Amino acid sequence: MSPAQPFLPARTLTVPVEFFDQLRRAVLEGSSDASPLTVDAIRDAGYAAGQALFDPFATWLAEEGEAAPTELADTRFPWLLQAFFHATGWGRVELRDLSEAVVALDASDWGEPVGASGGCLVSTGLFAGFFGRLADAPMAVLEVEAPDRSRGSCRFLLGSVDVMGYVWERMARGIPYTQAAATA
Template identity: 35%
Template structure:
């Protein structure tokens, strides 16, 4: 029997819930285990966000599938989607033919505290979302943004981000690691 999934339901909760979730996830876990759990929670959330964002794009663009939007239109719709839900400001940057960036300002998770630093839930969320958009094979990695009030997520194929990670791990700035691709 083929069933149609019900549309994702969203509710408003205080932003402080993220800090509580992060604190609860950390519990007595090792830091890397906590990061893994937070990313998995984000990934599962991203599956739900995918459907809601798809509905939003179809509504905003009179039934046009996002596959037919140019990237600038899609990222404007995505930015509006997240902003309207209180996440913060999202801006897409095309850094390299194989790597894009999401610049997150006033991002609620980054401000949440509780648990390991970083936007691990958002990293998982955008991994799921971008994998669905691209049909698989996408990875997302948080990198230094250069300012305390911004979060920067790079995305691309896993092997490409692995090369960027290696450059950063050996002391290269993000821009130099990207230029070495």
């Protein structure tokens, strides 16, 4: 545990960002038998990490003199979320409402390298686990095109499982995600 980050649990590990790129390559490019099951296993690992990251977030909020995660004011939450992810080394996150039911999460200077095939598999699971725990309900996360890949950024859509299923179905029919999210 680092003195600069007292809110992290004692069993937190620091890994270089290259770990994520190598993991993705091992699964997607390393063999011809990369299956959806293997990709799902990486997302599942991210999900478990996101669930576990919720407690350090709650501890960090308390140390900052803020309310518990479920009691934060809507106006403070995005700023505090951004500060937490930055302090833990993940990068910058920004939330943007696309509709009443869908939120876009833009990640930049992100810890999991973006731009390679396969996308941010760990981060997709991480956000589903983290926000699902925050909402105390299952959340679905879709990775969509990044607003600016040159800056190491990625965009995710967050919503309930049913809503994101609707968005996914519309996207599969060729409807841009912004339109699909706006009608959700």
